[in-house]
Amino acid sequence: MDFRQYVGKLEREGNLLRIRKVVSGDLEAAAVLKTAEPNPVLFENIKETKGFRVVGNVFCAKESIAKYFGITTADLIPKITKAIDQRNQPEEIKNAPCQEVDMGTVDLNKLPILRHTKQDGGKYISSAVVVTRDPEYGQNLDFHRAMQISNNKMSTRIVEGRDFHKFLERNGEVEAAYCVGNTANVLVAAAISVQTGIDEMYIANALEKTRVTKAKSVNLLIPADCEVVLEGRVFMKERAAEGPFIDITDTFDVIRQEPVFEVRKITHRRDPIWQALLPGALEHKLLMGMPKEPTIFKKVTEAGVRCLDVNVNPGGCSWLHAIVKIDKKNEDDGKKAVLAAFEGHKSCKHVFVVDKDINIYDPLQVEWSMATRFQADRGLVNKGKEPGSSLDPSAEPGTKITNKVGFDLTAPIVTKGKSFSRAEFPKADLKKYVEE
Ligand SMILES: Cc1cc2nc3c(=O)[nH]c(=O)nc-3n(C[C@H](O)[C@H](O)[C@H](O)COP(=O)(O)O)c2cc1C
Incomplete structure (x- = not known):
């Protein structure tokens, strides 16, 4: 066409x-x-x-x-x-x-x-x-x-x-x-x-x-x-x-x-x-962002993590952020995916790795993962300063040096305290309840 x-x-x-x-x-x-x-x-x-x-x-x-x-x-x-x-x-x-x-x-x-x-x-x-x-x-x-x-x-x-x-x-x-x-x-x-x-x-x-x-x-x-x-x-x-x-x-x-x-x-x-x-x-x-998704997907898969989808999302300027959805099988899969995603897109500044139950096109669900499944002492991957994107206004002036950070927002495989599952309500067909 x-x-x-x-x-x-x-x-x-x-x-x-x-x-x-x-x-x-x-x-x-x-x-x-x-x-x-x-x-x-x-x-x-x-x-x-x-x-x-x-x-x-x-x-x-x-x-x-x-x-x-x-x-x-x-x-x-x-x-x-x-x-x-x-x-x-x-x-x-x-x-x-x-x-x-x-x-x-x-x-x-x-x-x-x-x-x-x-x-x-x-x-x-x-x-x-x-x-x-x-x-x-x-x-x-x-x-x-x-x-x-x-x-x-x-x-x-x-x-x-x-x-x-x-x-x-x-x-x-x-x-x-x-x-x-x-x-x-x-x-x-x-x-x-x-x-x-x-x-x-x-x-x-x-x-x-x-x-x-x-x-x-x-x-x-x-x-x-x-x-x-x-x-x-x-x-x-x-x-x-x-x-x-x-x-x-x-x-x-x-x-x-x-x-x-x-x-x-x-x-x-x-x-x-x-x-x-x-x-x-x-x-x-x-x-700009979409063509980076296959390269991130490939690197995460090559790192031995089951990658399900990637979104280089508009909220992250479709360049500086990547949201990676994985089917977590091992406790270190989230962190491995973070590092691999940075390999797949060198300009990326922040990577967010989420579980398979999260809709990566819904920013509320991604943030929900951060609120409920993330603890900085075990889930934060701070790569420190390295070349990122020249487009980032917060990079060191005149260079593209930036501080890259990844967030493992996946739930632990072995749950010790409260459950990490999202609660689901029963569904109703409203048409059945509205008078004609
Ligand atoms: C809509 C759009 C506009 C772009 N504008 C420019 C530009 O003005 N200058 C530039 O160097 N790259 C620009 N880029 C990025 C490059 O075209 C893109 O990274 C390309 O894949 C580089 O190809 P190469 O690997 O063959 O060099 C733009 C990309 C898109 C999608």
Whole structure:
């Protein structure tokens, strides 16, 4: 299913808010998206640009990603794990939908690039899946926000350590395609961090058949069915101010001198749909955190603990916290799971391990575990200071040094005092008791 087919499906099912009124791409569209969150919204008329519809809030919850793939949320971790292991080559096609129209002379002002908040450094592309290539490692997919700085240039945030950053270090300048308007297969695959040299497009194809096509002006294979493609080059040495921009901690990231993306060609589908992605909001958080769940699950399982599910939850910015549900068999399983979870997600700051009777998507139940099953002297794992996430405002300034702590919230196997089971009431069908 491509992006517009999925948007159509959302509308048929009554899950899309269609806005016909003229809306400004300068703050107003973002305000509507934030207010409507988590409901998907389609804007028919963006004031500053012609010919583009804009859709946002498409994948704000795990349920929406699971629904896209036709599975339950519990099946997501196994599906993503299998796709990483069984990744395979996508079909390459000619005459791709994403190249139906060539916009000619590049003018970024013709695209409905949104400005999200007053404090932002400018208009930002935040949903683009970025395709790059290194002569030795081959292709890579990831996300890089890009702030418009002129008619044809953007400054783009490339965190040190990312594959794209490695490619830039090695080559000085790198061809890139910023692809907008993608479905969950491509978005999730791009958000996954695997060994350098693995083309995440293969993972996208294992999640769902994904067609690719040759970009027009750069030597890259891009998602054939996406909506808009910005092709060009990114330079390691040519830099420009980037930021402020809201990151997933709901705080503003600082202004940095970041590489410049020079856009040389723009192609799009006929009647194009621009995909908006609200920075710091639920969709951004979900796409950041969810791909870490399979890696945590794997490490906990490898540590010999029966892992049942993992939630890198929005309350923890979908990055700094992980809740791990285990089927506890040994007294030390909780602590083992804590340490393994940190191995599976290096940016994580706090890990919470709970028993199998706890719903890890219900913060009240997780807190209930802490209140009733946790004692700090036996359940607290203080790892001390080590590198965590650069996004954490509480990390040591200018570094990502943070104090990592895990909480074993599981009940002891052998109960000495009160029971640890949750009390259950009998159930009643209220309809039977209400007069017609
Ligand atoms: C919505 C979204 C936006 C992101 N924005 C950026 C960004 O601006 N810069 C960056 O370096 N990483 C960003 N990331 C994180 C990377 O894209 C992500 O960690 C990716 O998996 C790294 O891929 P790699 O291992 O191939 O380098 C973003 C992730 C998501 C889901």
